[in-house]
Amino acid sequence: EAGVAQSPRYKIIEKRQSVAFWCNPISGHATLYWYQQILGQGPKLLIQFQNNGVVDDSQLPKDRFSAERLKGVDSTLKIQPAKLEDSAVYLCASSSNRDSPLHFGNGTRLTVT
Template identity: 90%
Template sequence: EAGVAQSPRYKIIEKRQSVAFWCNPISGHATLYWYQQILGQGPKLLIQFQNNGVVDDSQLPKDRFSAERLKGVDSTLKIQPAKLEDSAVYLCASRQGVWETQYFGPGTRLLVL
């Protein structure tokens, strides 16, 4: 079974530029999460999707971050414009059933200069 795929793996941009990350969850997994992991901290949830609907985006900085999962499968997370403090690893995870394990992708490491 293929795992959660993310791309790109690494991205370096300058502040005020825009960037997009892509996630393809495990086939059949209805729930998809985006997390932000700042160096030295645990992952923090940004947004949760159930199929193509948003379950919780209360911690997403909506003035600059946006995310979509149009067909209920893969998802994109965008930052526009980026700030220095957005430097982090962005993790995507997916889950099938209510009490099933969350499976994490390898993450996209973003550096904002």
């Protein structure tokens, strides 16, 4: 089966600019996750979707981050405006059900200068 696809792989922007990341999960996976991984830390959940509904976005900085999963398939994560501390790898993952492991994409490495 095809894995989780993410784009772009790398992005460099200046602070206060905006950026968007795209994720296409494994076909048929109802649950989609966006994680932020700062260098030297474990992944931190930003938002979790079940189909096209939000299950958890308690750690999403909603003043600058937004995410959507229209039609319950692919998803976009946006940052506007970006801050220096947003420099991180943004990982998308999907799973088919509650007992199943997460399948991760290769991530998008964001550098904010």
